Amino acid sequence: MARIRCDFFSSALGMGTSMTVLLPDPGAAGIGMPGAAVDGDPPVLYLLHGLTDDDTVWTRRTSVERYVAPLGLAVVMPQVQRSFYCDEAHGNRYWTFLSEELPEVCRSFFRLSDRREDTFVAGLSMGGYGAVKWALRHPDRFAAAASLSGALDVVHRRDHPTRPVDPAVWHTVWGDRPAPEHDDTVGLLERSGADLPALYVACGTEDFLHEDNLRFVDAARRRGLPLTVDFGPGDHEWGYWDARIQDVLAWLPLRRP
Helix, strand or coil: CEEEEEEEEECCCCEEEEEEEEECCCCCEECCEECCCCCCCCCEEEEECCCCCCCCHHHHHCCHHHHHHHHCCEEEEECCCCCCCCECCCCCEHHHHHHHHHHHHHHHHCCCCCCHHHEEEEEECHHHHHHHHHHHHCHHHCCEEEEECCCCCHHHHCCCCCCCCCHHHHHHHHCCCCCCHHHCHHHHHHCCCCCCCEEEEEEECCCCCHHHHHHHHHHHHHCCCCCEEEEECCCCCHHHHHHHHHHHHHHCCCCCC
16 A cells, blocks of 8 residues: 655645545555555545544554555545534534545545545544534435444534533534534434435444444434444444454445455
8 A cells, every 4th residue: 555644735724734545556565465456546435533633543543554455445534633524613614625625635636436336434433423424415425434433413412411522622613502404413314315325333332422323323223224233342442443444344335356
């Protein structure tokens, strides 16, 4: 794999930002690291970070580069600060950056497929929320979306009795109001049409966000929507996410080399 830390100017944000990108390298046949060739432009996974992290964290705390090497899959990991992948009430336009600008910038910099069947999104914690929200608001763009320990019910999380969203973060992102409809993943799911991407939800049973994931899954099942669910032992930590991202990559409907 080619690993690129890309610093660039974002028009949506009005400032410089960064992303980390993994690109398939068919010529790389190093010890224990096979390459993979894909006909045409490679498929792409947008892989989103959590609240306390940045665009480098997936490559520092998991072996995602090694996992994707034989798949011929490009991985784009953007930097969005603590924005919950939203256009912030008192901050910057990170939703616009993610959903509109980032794909265009990536395709202008790199050879990436723009076909729905080749485009996927996944994330952990805040990034799991971002991944599902992106897929539900733009279902025509993605073949599949996965959430690992996602904050999938921010409406209830605002006033949670033991683990609410940090009030300072909430104020920056949503001001002094509840999350609007377009940022409510449970509501988006309940109002969604039939032609959704394949959805994957994993969360450890010891995770403080497990109840949020249960509510999201219950909403999907009430609608009769197809959903792959993995609720097993695990907490909100990198050992769990390193294992689950491997499951996600095996589950993705990829064109296998």
